[in-house]
Amino acid sequence: MESTQIDFIPILIQLGIAGGFVAATIFISGLLGPKKSSIFKDKNYESGIDSIGNARSPFNVKYFLVAILFVLFDIEVIFMYPWAVNFREMGTDGLWKMGIFLFIVVIGLLYEMKRRALDLDD
């Protein structure tokens, strides 16, 4: 059976209706629904308490470094869990593979220590 591009127009219409329905309902509900606004309603939601100060203040770059280091070791641990579960099945082959993986991560750790990223006091 042969099909031409014309045969796919119903699918295009279907897509248009699906997208159009979503856009129309969001737009119309905002237009027709009840709304009230006040200075208290328009304030930021801070669990019901007035917000204090400005969130856009500079803070120590060390927090960022700690966050990045966390991601590194987090991923390491995520890979070590399945390895630990399948330790026997994977055998020596798995040991080698994980050894290479850990070696790469340890290089990252040594680099961090060399760059003094872990010295949080200074």
Place this chain on the structure above:
Amino acid sequence: MEQKIKTVQAPDGIEGPGFFATKLSEVVGLARANSLWPMPFATSCCGIEFMATMGSTYDLGRFGSERLSYSPRQADMLMVMGTISKKFAPVIRRIYEQMAEPKWVMAVGACASSGGIFDTYSVLQGIDKIIPVDIYVPGCPPRPEQILDGILKLQEIVKKEDIRRRGTEEYDKLLKSYNIK
């Protein structure tokens, strides 16, 4: 075959081949009532019962309220569960103010409804002192069945509410009487 899954019944209307006509307010009420997103405000033991209500045994999600909203912006009903001290009153009022219209309030348990056993200087004697409450659930704390019953009763209120109610002068007066801006 007996149908085990209960779906929402269509409102009264004129039915014919290929069309169905009914009042807009009933359709809107039906849609609102069956998708009430709760904003849980749990301060004590009623909140623990609410956790059980959301759990698999009781499962509030069966009634269209599975999506808890931890921001008042998307919430439809404020569920106040637990003792509210007077110092906490401005917080609860601010959350109510920041909820989008239309909004409903449910006072769960004796403390939220009336202060409960805490008839002291520091405890608010019922949240209806600061915000309008639509439904009260008794109990200290109420069982999850009671909370479910309260939500089903609230759904009846929501279904019957006029779609123009939130724009009326009476509603403005009601809010003004609670000093809500």
